[in-house]
Amino acid sequence: MLFKEIPGLQELKDQLISAADQNQVAHAQLFAGQPGSPNLAMAIAFATYLNCVNRQSDGPCGSCASCSKSLKHIHPDIHFVFPVCGTKTVESKDARSRVFLKEWRQFITDNPYGTVEEWTEAFGGQDKQAFISVEESREVIRDLSLMAFEENYKVEIIWLPELMRKEGANALLKILEEPPGRTVFLLVSNHPDSLLATITSRMQYVHVRKFSDNEIILYLTEKLGLDEVRAARLSNLADGDLHNALFLTQNIEDNAHDWFREWMRLCFARDLGKLVQFADEFHAMNKVARKSILQYGINMMRESLVATVANSLCRVEGEEKKFVQNFSKVLNEDKIHMIYEKINTSIYHLERNANAKIKFLNLSVSISRIFNN
Numbered sequence: 027m028l029f030k031e032i033p034g035l036q037e038l039k040d041q042l043i044s045a046a047d048q049n050q051v052a053h054a055q056l057f058a059g060q061p062g063s064p065n066l067a068m069a070i071a072f073a074t075y076l077n078c079v080n081r082q083s084d085g086p087c088g089s090c091a092s093c094s095k096s097l098k099h100i101h102p103d104i105h106f107v108f109p110v111c112g113t114k115t116v117e118s119k120d121a122r123s124r125v126f127l128k129e130w131r132q133f134i135t136d137n138p139y140g141t142v143e144e145w146t147e148a149f150g151g152q153d154k155q156a157f158i159s160v161e162e163s164r165e166v167i168r169d170l171s172l173m174a175f176e177e178n179y180k181v182e183i184i185w186l187p188e189l190m191r192k193e194g195a196n197a198l199l200k201i202l203e204e205p206p207g208r209t210v211f212l213l214v215s216n217h218p219d220s221l222l223a224t225i226t227s228r229m230q231y232v233h234v235r236k237f238s239d240n241e242i243i244l245y246l247t248e249k250l251g252l253d254e255v256r257a258a259r260l261s262n263l264a265d266g267d268l269h270n271a272l273f274l275t276q277n278i279e280d281n282a283h284d285w286f287r288e289w290m291r292l293c294f295a296r297d298l299g300k301l302v303q304f305a306d307e308f309h310a311m312n313k314v315a316r317k318s319i320l321q322y323g324i325n326m327m328r329e330s331l332v333a334t335v336a337n338s339l340c341r342v343e344g345e346e347k348k349f350v351q352n353f354s355k356v357l358n359e360d361k362i363h364m365i366y367e368k369i370n371t372s373i374y375h376l377e378r379n380a381n382a383k384i385k386f387l388n389l390s391v392s393i394s395r396i397f398n399n
C-alpha cells in the first residue's frame with residue numbers, strides 16, 4: 027500500500043512522512059479510526075515508507091526492492107497479527123495469523139477497508155467470532171526476542187487489538203514499553219475505548235479520521251469512473267465510510283429506494299399481509315442484496331436524524347430528500363434512533379446467518395410498534 031493509493035487525509039500522510047524523515051518514530055503507535063476509515067491502509071503505507079530505500083516526498087517509491095516486497099505483503103520485516111478462529115481445515119487450537127497469511131495477503135489487497143466479518147468469511151471462519159489468542163501474543167514476544175536486529179525497522183502491525191484476549195494483552199505490555207532494537211508496533215484499532223488503559227497509555231495516539239465527502243467522490247469518480255451525481259449521492263449515503271461507499275457502489279439496486287420506502291409505508295400502516303409478502307421477497311434476495319437494503323435503511327435513518335435538527339444539513343437530494351423530510355416530520359428523534367438501532371442489530375444477526383424471513387418480519391413488527399406508539 028502506498029500513501030497515494032489512499033484518497034485524501036493529506037495532513038496525516040505529511041505527519042507520518044515527516045516523523046519518519048526526522049527519525050522520530052514512536053516505537054508503539056495506536057492507529058485509531060472508525061470502521062471504514064483507512065487506519066489499516068495508513069499503517070501499511072507507513073510501514074512500507076519506513077523501510078523504503080528511495081523515499082519520495084509523497085511517500086514510499088513503490089519500486090525499490092523493499093517496496094516490491096511490501097506491496098505484496100511479503101516483506102520479512104513487516105509482520106501482521108490479526109483475529110482468526112478455527113475453520114473446516116484448521117483446528118481452533120492451531121488457529122494463528124501465520125496459518126492464514128495467504129488469505130490475509132489476498133484480503134488486504136482486495137479490500138484494505140474491509141471489516142472483521144468480511145475477513146472471517148474470507149478465511150473460512152464462517153460466522154464464528156475471530157480473536158487474537160494468548161498463544162499468538164506469546165509467539166509475537168518470542169519471535170521478537172529471537173530476531174537479529176539490523177538497520178531495518180521491524181514493524182509489527184496488529185489489526186484490531188480490541189479482539190485480543192486480556193491475558194495476551196497483558197503479556198504484551200512489557201515489550202510495548204521497551205521493544206527490542208528498531209521495532210515499531212502499529213496497533214490498528216476501530217474501538218480504542220475497549221483497549222486496556224495500560225496498553226493505550228504506552229502508545230502514541232494517531233487519529234485516522236474518516237474520509238470527507240469530497241475525498242470519497244474523488245475516489246469514486248477517478249478510480250471507478252462513476253459520474254459526479256451518482257458519486258455524490260453514494261458519498262452522502264456512506265457518511266465518510268469508504269468501505270460502505272464501495273459496497274453501495276457494487277450492490278445498491280436503483281430500486282432500493284422505492285423498495286425501502288414502500289416497506290416503511292407498510293410498517294406505518296401495519297399491513298401485516300403485505301409485510302409477509304415483503305418478508306418472502308427479502309428472504310429470496312441473496313445475502314449481499316439484503317444487507318444492501320438494510321444498509322440503505324441505516325443511511326436514510328441517519329439522514330432523517332440530521333433533518334430533525336436542521337433540514338439544511340441534510341445531504342440527500344430529490345426523492346430521497348422528500349422521504350427524509352417527511353420522515354423527520356412524522357417521527358421524533360428518539361423514534362428514528364430506535365429504528366436505526368433495530369435495523370443495525372438486524373444486520374448484525376443476518377451476518378451471523380439468522381433466518382432472513384423471521385428476522386425481517388420481527389424487524390417490521392418492531393418498526394410498526396415504534397411508528398404507532
Ligand SMILES: [Zn+2]
Nearest residue numbers: 078087090093
Ligand atoms: Zn521504495
